[in-house]
Amino acid sequence: MAGARELPPDEVLVRRLRDGDEETFALVLDTWSGGMLRLAMSFVSTKASAEEAVQDTWLAVIRGIGDFEGRSSLKTWVYRILVRTAKTRGSKESRTVPFASLQPEEEGPTVDAARFRPPGERYPGHWAVGQEPRPWPEDYVLRGEVRELIAEALDELPPRLRAVVTLRDVAGYGSEEVCSMLEISPGNQRVLLHRARAFLRRKLEHYLSGVHDVAVGGDERGLR
Amino acid sequence: MDCVDFVELVTEFLEGALPEADERRFIEHLAECSGCENYLDQFRRTIATTGELTPDNISSDARQQLLSAFKDWKRQ
Ligand SMILES: [Zn+2]
Numbered sequence: 001m002a003g004a005r006e007l008p009p010d011e012v013l014v015r016r017l018r019d020g021d022e023e024t025f026a027l028v029l030d031t032w033s034g035g036m037l038r039l040a041m042s043f044v045s046t047k048a049s050a051e052e053a054v055q056d057t058w059l060a061v062i063r064g065i066g067d068f069e070g071r072s073s074l075k076t077w078v079y080r081i082l083v084r085t086a087k088t089r090g091s092k093e094s095r096t097v098p099f100a101s102l103q104p105e106e107e108g109p110t111v112d113a114a115r116f117r118p119p120g121e122r123y124p125g126h127w128a129v130g131q132e133p134r135p136w137p138e139d140y141v142l143r144g145e146v147r148e149l150i151a152e153a154l155d156e157l158p159p160r161l162r163a164v165v166t167l168r169d170v171a172g173y174g175s176e177e178v179c180s181m182l183e184i185s186p187g188n189q190r191v192l193l194h195r196a197r198a199f200l201r202r203k204l205e206h207y208l209s210g211v212h213d214v215a216v217g218g219d220e221r222g223l224r
Numbered sequence: 225m226d227c228v229d230f231v232e233l234v235t236e237f238l239e240g241a242l243p244e245a246d247e248r249r250f251i252e253h254l255a256e257c258s259g260c261e262n263y264l265d266q267f268r269r270t271i272a273t274t275g276e277l278t279p280d281n282i283s284s285d286a287r288q289q290l291l292s293a294f295k296d297w298k299r300q
Contacts (some may be wrong), residue, residue, distance in 0.1 A: 020298030022291065029290060034281040051282050058290045062297045109232065116228045125226030132259030133266055150274055169274040186241075194235035201270040204259060 003018035007031060010074045017065050029058065032075060035171045036082050038154070043086035043165035045093050053086040059084065063207040065106055079167075083181055103160070106191065110198035136208050146204065157196055164189060225253040230260045235268050 007013060007027065035052055040050035059080050068077055115131040117124050126132075147173040154162055154170075167178045179189050227247075230253050236242050237250050254261055281287075 020294070022294060022298070025294045028293060029287065030281070035285075039280055050284055055286050055290060059293060061292055104279075110230070111228075111231045113228075126225050126257070127230040127259040133262040135262050136266060136269060143239055147277055150270075152279055154274075155275075162274055165274065169271050170277050172275065190235050190239060190241060194232070197235060197267060197270055197274075198231075201266050201275060204270055204273070205266065 010070065010154065013074055014065065014068060014070070025062075025073070028074075028078075032078060033058075035166070036079070038170065039079070040082060040086040040165050041155070042090060042159040042166065043083070043090035045090075051088055053082065055091050056085050057082040072177075076173075076181070079171075080181055103158075106158075106195060110195055111202075133205065134209075136204075145209070149207050150200055150201060153200050157199060161192050161199070162195035164192040165200070167196070168193055189217070225249040227253075227257060227263075230254075230257070231263055234264055237264075238267075239275075255270050 008016075013024060013028065017028075021222070035058065036046075037050055040053040041047065044050050044053060055184045057078065061078055064081075066075065072080070115128055117126050117128050119125075154166065157165070163182060164178060164184075167173045167181065173181075173190055175186060175193075179183075179186055182189075186194070230250065231291065233242060233246070233250055237247065244251060
């Protein structure tokens with residue numbers, strides 16, 4: 001999980017920030033801004049606007065650090081300000097993202113129905129012959145490329161799915177924190193998370209099967 | 225439990241949110257079905273890879289502005 005690895009504990013961070021320690025400010029700024037930028041993209045329409053939301057958030061953090069009460073972690077507090085700021089910007093850009101309920105396009109299967117045996121066949125609902133997921137190569141080939149693929153796929157996700165998977169799987173938040181930041185129920189959070197992860201998995205599967213064909217040139221061993 | 229149901233329950237399983245009876249049926253299916261075993265493994269690896277992303281960062285201009293905003297605030 002990217003992020004808080006090298007930061008001192010919150011009490012230390014907060015004390016230093018309040019004392020105006022520039023090094024500490026630069027440290028949190030550099031550690032968190034990337035994740036914040038990606039999250040802000042869920043609520044606004046352009047990267048420039050997302051960057052402004054991140055800047056406004058940090059300005060609010062500077063002004064407000066004296067009032068931080070430590071009821072949540074510092075990072076959660078910062079992220080909450082970000083979500084509020086980005087949502088406000090987004091609605092001005094008339095890009096409102098209703099988080100409370102599920103959208104119609106967020107229901108339905110996450111794996112193409114054609115991959116399962118239809119009713120009437122033997123073992124209906126099981127993987128159709130030749131359609132079962134196959135093991136991915138152990139070393140996963142070219143990890144840098146795989147990461148890039150995931151980063152691109154994240155940008156393709158609808159905003160709500162992107163927000164949830166960014167908070168959970170990129171930033172490493174727990175489900176409770178995410179529910180409270182986005183004001184969604186645990187059940188909806190899981191649905192959004194599952195759909196987002198299933199989408200990313202499909203992208204990887206597609207990519208890895210392509211690479212495999214090229215790399216192995218039709219040798220079927222290794223496939224099962 | 226069929227594969228078609230299994231693939232929709234993976235996140236709930238990983239979150240520990242499945243009711244006990246469903247979790248038992250999920251695990252039973254997992255033990256018998258290599259396609260779904262692979263599916264679950266791929267799901268886990270997808271999550272792990274997503275966790276390795278190094279996010280984009282804000283521009284160096286924005287960074288400089290924020291650093292000087294912090295400096296100004298400290299002087300007040
Ligand atoms: Zn199965």
